[in-house]
Amino acid sequence: MKANILYGICTIVLLFGMSNVLALDNVSNSMTVRVNVIESSIGISVPDLIEFGDVASGYITERQDLDINNSGTVDINVVPELAADSADLFQHISFRSVLADPLYEIGNFSIEILKANSVGDIRTERIYMYLDLTNVLDVESGENIESDIVFWALPL
Numbered sequence: 001m002k003a004n005i006l007y008g009i010c011t012i013v014l015l016f017g018m019s020n021v022l023a024l025d026n027v028s029n030s031m032t033v034r035v036n037v038i039e040s041s042i043g044i045s046v047p048d049l050i051e052f053g054d055v056a057s058g059y060i061t062e063r064q065d066l067d068i069n070n071s072g073t074v075d076i077n078v079v080p081e082l083a084a085d086s087a088d089l090f091q092h093i094s095f096r097s098v099l100a101d102p103l104y105e106i107g108n109f110s111i112e113i114l115k116a117n118s119v120g121d122i123r124t125e126r127i128y129m130y131l132d133l134t135n136v137l138d139v140e141s142g143e144n145i146e147s148d149i150v151f152w153a154l155p156l
Contacts, residue, residue, distance in 0.1 A: 038073070038119065040072075040073045040074050040155075041072045041073050041074070042072040042074060042076060042153050042154075042155060043070070043071035043072035043153075044068060044069060044070055044071065044072070044076065044078060044113075044151060044153045045068075045069045045071060046066065046067075046068055046069075046151050047066065047067070050064045050066060050129060051064075052064065052130075052131045055131055055133055056133070056139070057133050057136050057137055057138065057139045058133060058134060058136070058137075059133055059134065060130050060131070060132045060133065060134050061130050061131040061132075062130075063099075063128050063129070063130060064128070064129045064130070065126055065128060065129075066095075066126065066127050066128070066129045067124050067125070067126050068111070068113060068124065068125050068126075068127065068151065069122045069123070069124050070113040070114070070115060070116065070122060070123045070124075070125075070153075071116075071122045072115065072153070073115055073119060074115055074155045074156070075112065075113070075114045075115050075155070075156040076112070076113050076115075076153045076154060076155060076156060077110050077111070077112050077113075077153070077154045077155075077156055078110060078111050078112075078113060078151055078152065078153050078154075079109075079110045079151070079152045079154065080093075080095065080106055080109060080149050080150070080151050080152075081106065081107065081149065081150050081151075081152060082106055082107075082147060082148075082149060082150075083147060083148035083149065083150060085147075086147035086148070087145055087147055089131075089133075089136075089139055089140070089145060089147075090106070090131070090147040090149075091105070091106070092105065092131060092132050092133055092136060093105070093106045093129065093130070093131055093132075093149070094106070094109075094129070094130045094131075094132045095109040095111075095127050095128065095129055095130075096109075096127065096128050097111050097125070097126075097127050097128070099128060103130060103132060105132075106149070111125055111127055112156060113125045
């Protein structure tokens with residue numbers, strides 16, 4: 001008898017609970033999503049001027065820190081190249097990306113720079129630049145000898 005009463009009570013509770021569930025209306029809501037998709041771009045920046053100071057045949061200049069900024073939206077490979085009208089002296093510009101690495105003369109150096117984590121940000125890589133005249137015997141002397149270096153950015 002007690003089992004029948006308990007079974008009856010459970011059945012009533014279950015039916016009452018189901019009637020409450022069945023009485024609920026379905027509810028929904030919506031949301032609009034929007035985005036501005038921009039074209040992929042390549043963008044870099046380097047300092048306007050690096051000054052090596054005084055140097056003579058048989059010597060290497062002090063290290064010059066050079067920050068290259070990737071301001072584009074793609075990973076890039078940056079390759080420095082001397083301008084066509086450069087003095088022979090500048091063929092001995094050398095780079096390294098880690099201080100413990102060997103020096104690589106211009107034309108044999110490149111560095112990969114990944115894109116920034118967010119659009120509109122920049123990612124910076126520091127490289128080290130030298131004018132290495134340790135194996136050069138005859139350098140024409142002069143003050144403020146200049147040349148341009150073009151930094152090519154190629155997508156990876």
